Amino acid sequence: MEMKGAVASACRLLATGLFTLVAVNVQAATVESMRLWAAPDHARLVFDLSAAANANVFSLENPARLVIDLDDTQMDTDPSTLPLHDSAITSVRSGLRDGGGLRVVLELNREIEPRHFTLTPNDQYGHRLVVDLEYPGESAVENPIDPIEAMIRDQEIQSQRAVAQQQVPGSPQVSAPAEPVEVQEARPHPRRDIIIAVDAGHGGEDPGAIGPSGTREKDVVLEIARRLAAEVNSTEGFKAVLTRDGDYYIGLRQRTALAREQKADFFVSVHADAFTSPRPQGSSVYALSQRGATSETAQWLADSENRSDLIGGVDGSLSLRDKDQVLRGVLLDLTMTATLNDSLSIGGQVLEQLGRVNQLHKTRVEQAGFMVLKSPDIPSLLIEVGFISNPDEERRLRDPVHQTGLSQAIFGGLREHFERYPPPASLLSWQRDNQRRPSGNEYRIQSGDTLSAIAIRHGVPVGQLRQANDLNGDAIRVGQVLQIPSS
Numbered sequence: 001m002e003m004k005g006a007v008a009s010a011c012r013l014l015a016t017g018l019f020t021l022v023a024v025n026v027q028a029a030t031v032e033s034m035r036l037w038a039a040p041d042h043a044r045l046v047f048d049l050s051a052a053a054n055a056n057v058f059s060l061e062n063p064a065r066l067v068i069d070l071d072d073t074q075m076d077t078d079p080s081t082l083p084l085h086d087s088a089i090t091s092v093r094s095g096l097r098d099g100g101g102l103r104v105v106l107e108l109n110r111e112i113e114p115r116h117f118t119l120t121p122n123d124q125y126g127h128r129l130v131v132d133l134e135y136p137g138e139s140a141v142e143n144p145i146d147p148i149e150a151m152i153r154d155q156e157i158q159s160q161r162a163v164a165q166q167q168v169p170g171s172p173q174v175s176a177p178a179e180p181v182e183v184q185e186a187r188p189h190p191r192r193d194i195i196i197a198v199d200a201g202h203g204g205e206d207p208g209a210i211g212p213s214g215t216r217e218k219d220v221v222l223e224i225a226r227r228l229a230a231e232v233n234s235t236e237g238f239k240a241v242l243t244r245d246g247d248y249y250i251g252l253r254q255r256t257a258l259a260r261e262q263k264a265d266f267f268v269s270v271h272a273d274a275f276t277s278p279r280p281q282g283s284s285v286y287a288l289s290q291r292g293a294t295s296e297t298a299q300w301l302a303d304s305e306n307r308s309d310l311i312g313g314v315d316g317s318l319s320l321r322d323k324d325q326v327l328r329g330v331l332l333d334l335t336m337t338a339t340l341n342d343s344l345s346i347g348g349q350v351l352e353q354l355g356r357v358n359q360l361h362k363t364r365v366e367q368a369g370f371m372v373l374k375s376p377d378i379p380s381l382l383i384e385v386g387f388i389s390n391p392d393e394e395r396r397l398r399d400p401v402h403q404t405g406l407s408q409a410i411f412g413g414l415r416e417h418f419e420r421y422p423p424p425a426s427l428l429s430w431q432r433d434n435q436r437r438p439s440g441n442e443y444r445i446q447s448g449d450t451l452s453a454i455a456i457r458h459g460v461p462v463g464q465l466r467q468a469n470d471l472n473g474d475a476i477r478v479g480q481v482l483q484i485p486s487s
């Protein structure tokens, strides 16, 4: 009797314990708000929940719909106010499910691949259910570079790697890119555009820093990034690619992956600084550091920018295949040193230009471990255009004239660098080599030249040109120096 009673009360205790445990897990949740971010390649729908909730997401055909079932959840927001334009969703309905729970139905106007995950509370948000509608076959970039340009860039990158590898003693010998040893007709010069990836920091659920009168970093940096892209695109020989062109979030690794996909020659991430005191102001330029931050502020800033993914809510399981693994070793070191040197040199130019339109917070290029700069093969900079936490600068950051000034200064720095060191296949490189010509009566053959074109350009009959250079036919080779007879 005594024993029996003890067992019974132990069971009761256990049962109560279990009951509490279960009750915590199924605590009723409320959808407090819904937010939608429309990107070119996906739409993200976020449910802000008062507590964690189990979700079941599935597609239905004819008409195409996506159903989101939330266990033990109530609706406390009006989904009809969601900005659906530019997204795959034509309408949102919600209702109670048979047997309890909430059902949200999205009517769709295109094919989607759904993905969903939940996020636990952070500084900015509480419990969230994130539903991503991905558009198969769409690029995140609105105007991707054309396939021929991409091919030219691939060949260039490969031959650069081969050269780098040959410089390493003991590395496996790769067959050198076909050298024009034989006399042959020069191939046309590609005269390609130099591609600048312009990255507006933050976006979507991640507002970035917020100024004293409510200005959001994500908005001003998008404005400046767009102006910078326009500046780049209006310059012959340059093309810009925006990593985001709207109010949506992109993961930090995805940003550099996009730049790589678009064969960018350079990656520039635009941000606005914030500090706990309203006093600091001015622009700063950052490059990646492999060894650690050059200053405490730089480290603090890198930490806070790197936290972006937590706020922006990138699903942990989404982590892109780590390309760094593949690129490891000596080759990576070489590339890394080269791109870092380029980054620092370009950074110096940009800083100098920024100093003409704005006060400088730091007068040299700072270094810190920003995730968004960890792209071993593309020189990259992160630019803090100013302090949004400074009331004066916050106001100026919203001013279109100042925004244009900043973007012109950034591009001015980039342009100066690329005019001095143009990539071999670029239009700028071709132009530079062809401007050397008028000084003497010698001409060095460029890729893309033909004998008759050279003759015409110098106003010399082609026969005379052949005679002066002991040429029998029309065959010429890149690098060969021709004597130009005076006509």
Ligand SMILES: [Zn+2]
Residues within 6 Å of the ligand: 201, 202, 208, 209, 217, 271, 272, 305
């Ligand atoms: Zn930022």
